[in-house]
Amino acid sequence: MADLTSVAPMLKETWPDAFETAFSNEIVGIARIEQTSEGLSEDMSGRYAVVPMKVRRNQGIGSRAERAILPLPGKQGFVGTRVTLRYQYGVGDITVQGLKLADREPRSFVNLLDQEMTGLRDDVMKDYARQFYGDGSGTLCTVTDITVGDNEDVEVDSVQYLEPEMRVDFVTTAGPTVAVTSAEIVAVNEATKVVTFDVDVETPGTNGDVIVRTGDYNQEINGLGAFLGGDEVQNLDAATEPTWEAPIFTDSGLPELTTRCCGLRLWTLRAVVPVSRSRLCLPISVVVVRSSLT
DSSP states (O other): OOOHHHHGGGOOOOOOSSOOOSSOOOOOTGGGSOOOOTTOOTTOOSSEEEEEEEEEOOOOOOOOOTTOOOOOOOOOEEEEEEEEOEEEEEEEEEOHHHHHHSSSTTTOSSOHHHHHHHHHHHHHHHHHHHHTTSOSSOEEEEEEETTSSSTTEEEESOOTTOOTTOEEEEEETTTTEEEEEEEEEEEEETTTTEEEESSOOTTTOOTTOEEEETTOTTTSOOOHHHHHHOSEETTEETTTOGGGOOOEEOOTTOOEEEEEETTTEEEEEEOOSSSEESEEOOOOEEEEEEEEEO
């Protein structure tokens, strides 16, 4: 009697016309910020860009009676804030065989080169969106227990930004010094916050080390963390320039939060965290996506 077992060699496999993505590429935070190059040259070069900013009002004003002595003259106050240029890179690798054999239907569902470049562009922008929330140090998480499990396992305070195959450094911030470099993440346990690597990280690493993408330490853009976490940003200190101070709002019921970007323009953002400050900088960055053929 013929059944599914006997006819299995004759049955075809049905494949959809396209593939699905198991993760989200949506960019929320940075997409809500209006970005502009107004007043900035397209040929920025050197170590940083200097953005002139007005930080003080002319205080030569006042109310007087008729024939009274006028107020002493004042002036506007200007400073130059330094915005360090940052560069984002994405690198892919495709073999010549893969390029030739996966270029169109019916050979493959998609063009391999197009998919790799499109995906890499999305991945770079997703990481750029992560940096929007950071402080410029590149910190993904902090090691809380270096001795948990095997020598390849560590416990961290957050696994939100960690993914398998990501290559990271362990950085001891005092110095700073790189304790472990180019360690590849093998597995991430979201329940226990234990991360497994492909090399021994217990011997050189220590509790309190920060984990960053390999080579990224202090190379990322100044994000919200930089402007919400300290008073001195971009060579301006709120202690000497009070208008650069970022007030803290602790009422989680506040519907809106007004932010400034280099003193050039005001925005209104929907508050997404209960504790926020009102200073925001427009990061200057160059995104480079590159592929190589082997």
